[in-house]
Amino acid sequence: MNEFQLIQQYFQQPNLAFSNAYLRHGIGDDCATLNIPSEFDLHLSLDTLVEDVHFPKQANAFDIATRALAVSISDLAAMGAIPIGFTLAITLPSNDESWIKAFTAGVAQAAQFYHCPLIGGDTTKGPCLVLSLQVHGITPNGKGLSRGGAQLGDKVYVSGNLGDAAGALPMVLNDPSLNTGLAQQYYAPIAQIEFAQAIKGYASSCLDISDGLVQDLNHLCKASNVGMVIDPGLIPMSDELLKTYGNAQALTYALSGGDDYQLAYTAEDCQYGICIGEVVAGEKVEVKGMTLAAGGYQHF
Amino acid sequence: MNEFQLIQQYFQQPNLAFSNAYLRHGIGDDCATLNIPSEFDLHLSLDTLVEDVHFPKQANAFDIATRALAVSISDLAAMGAIPIGFTLAITLPSNDESWIKAFTAGVAQAAQFYHCPLIGGDTTKGPCLVLSLQVHGITPNGKGLSRGGAQLGDKVYVSGNLGDAAGALPMVLNDPSLNTGLAQQYYAPIAQIEFAQAIKGYASSCLDISDGLVQDLNHLCKASNVGMVIDPGLIPMSDELLKTYGNAQALTYALSGGDDYQLAYTAEDCQYGICIGEVVAGEKVEVKGMTLAAGGYQHF
Numbered sequence: 001m002n003e004f005q006l007i008q009q010y011f012q013q014p015n016l017a018f019s020n021a022y023l024r025h026g027i028g029d030d031c032a033t034l035n036i037p038s039e040f041d042l043h044l045s046l047d048t049l050v051e052d053v054h055f056p057k058q059a060n061a062f063d064i065a066t067r068a069l070a071v072s073i074s075d076l077a078a079m080g081a082i083p084i085g086f087t088l089a090i091t092l093p094s095n096d097e098s099w100i101k102a103f104t105a106g107v108a109q110a111a112q113f114y115h116c117p118l119i120g121g122d123t124t125k126g127p128c129l130v131l132s133l134q135v136h137g138i139t140p141n142g143k144g145l146s147r148g149g150a151q152l153g154d155k156v157y158v159s160g161n162l163g164d165a166a167g168a169l170p171m172v173l174n175d176p177s178l179n180t181g182l183a184q185q186y187y188a189p190i191a192q193i194e195f196a197q198a199i200k201g202y203a204s205s206c207l208d209i210s211d212g213l214v215q216d217l218n219h220l221c222k223a224s225n226v227g228m229v230i231d232p233g234l235i236p237m238s239d240e241l242l243k244t245y246g247n248a249q250a251l252t253y254a255l256s257g258g259d260d261y262q263l264a265y266t267a268e269d270c271q272y273g274i275c276i277g278e279v280v281a282g283e284k285v286e287v288k289g290m291t292l293a294a295g296g297y298q299h300f
Numbered sequence: 301m302n303e304f305q306l307i308q309q310y311f312q313q314p315n316l317a318f319s320n321a322y323l324r325h326g327i328g329d330d331c332a333t334l335n336i337p338s339e340f341d342l343h344l345s346l347d348t349l350v351e352d353v354h355f356p357k358q359a360n361a362f363d364i365a366t367r368a369l370a371v372s373i374s375d376l377a378a379m380g381a382i383p384i385g386f387t388l389a390i391t392l393p394s395n396d397e398s399w400i401k402a403f404t405a406g407v408a409q410a411a412q413f414y415h416c417p418l419i420g421g422d423t424t425k426g427p428c429l430v431l432s433l434q435v436h437g438i439t440p441n442g443k444g445l446s447r448g449g450a451q452l453g454d455k456v457y458v459s460g461n462l463g464d465a466a467g468a469l470p471m472v473l474n475d476p477s478l479n480t481g482l483a484q485q486y487y488a489p490i491a492q493i494e495f496a497q498a499i500k501g502y503a504s505s506c507l508d509i510s511d512g513l514v515q516d517l518n519h520l521c522k523a524s525n526v527g528m529v530i531d532p533g534l535i536p537m538s539d540e541l542l543k544t545y546g547n548a549q550a551l552t553y554a555l556s557g558g559d560d561y562q563l564a565y566t567a568e569d570c571q572y573g574i575c576i577g578e579v580v581a582g583e584k585v586e587v588k589g590m591t592l593a594a595g596g597y598q599h600f
Contacts, residue, residue: 028447028523029447030375030376030507031345031375031378031381033343034343035338036338038336041333042333043334044333044419044420044434046421047389050425050430053424078330079331087344087434088346124354128426130348130430132432134344148329207330
């Protein structure tokens, strides 16, 4: 099966490369073509995931796929945007058809879930598996959330439990095909698209937690020229994480582990999410009663 | 130098991450944000280039960069689109600052040349160098060129000399740092953005020649439900290619070598470019007096 046949059979399947109101045409020409009404802004984000850096090489192809799309779409949630389509560049060591079949089944499931069709991309051969996904979403003009709007006196919120994905990682690295229980939180994070729609009228700043709570909140602080004080006792953690690791280790995962893809945001007051602290004068995050080393994951 | 410092110093330099009328904001938040007036269509294309597959690993970082952006922007030329911005995901084995400095200098030069700023992206660590670029361009609504409009009786044209890049490849593989003479055609192809603007009123179908003339013309035939007859005597080739390889080998390169990034298009009649044949009933390309095996490059 050559490159063109692979694309046609697996990447152009109707439940993956479906159409919507913004897509003039998708896969099949030199470019995909969108038409976005002027009253919308188009938000876009390009992410790369490399085998054994961002996911275990031996993981199920289906799981690699669902995670890759969720992680990418999470950047749209951070902006309060609605997904309208994504592109996928995949570099593969070989054209293992059963792998590609399982992978595209996973991508298709996630594409259906987020109503976000595959609109273009590239397949190449290379020494290791690399995925690059660009996601595209819309908001009404000027209504996208950003990192830069946190105000003194705002409260700091997160959208849900933290630390699960970091707690899952040792298990996943030990057995890459494990995808139940806590491991499910690693492979199948849910991009908080709907939650972001709920908080859009309230949030003064927002991002998705991909590198770890403290590191990511520091991004909000820097962009907004503020500091934050976080109460570790308020950070939401799952029973499963607490039961598996105990409180101290669970809290470390929650504060500095990445990959949960919950949202962190600030608001004067918001009925959604969990309040974990407040915005103060300063330039960094302080966690009450704790001193953190670096925390969070950097690539270099 | 960590990931954030690298991005700030090299990828956010003002001659690379500059602004334009369509960009609300670029690098620095979870997404870049564009606002495109409704009267324009947005065309986008994602390409991946892998070391030692799409370029020699040992090539100059500057040359890798200029070629990568030109090759990607060529897909916009194929649509008759004007570039407005690109995203770049780069996977690097190490954070060699001098390499990154030279690479971003090359990207910046090409970005200036095509008036196409870097608007977002991702830097990751991985076992080999992989570049993914998504380019974005605009045309007035419904005015993009496509592969599907070739008509019986149209003539077939190309925008310039073919075969140079294929002729350069053995030299480049022998000495990856060679970037003069014919090798220059490999490292610094020119995406035919301006040429595409000139032919937009004439062309019934169009693509850029990336995989080889015959293979790419077969894409036009398939999308347009036509055949083509090409006269090999009309195919434009450079004196340097002919002098270096002789007529027979030069013609093989011109017919089946990729990487020239000239445009191939059909038109009833067009004053621009070089006519090399005509559109006929059928479903494939025939080259007068020649039988071609497969021709063109496939990844699998």
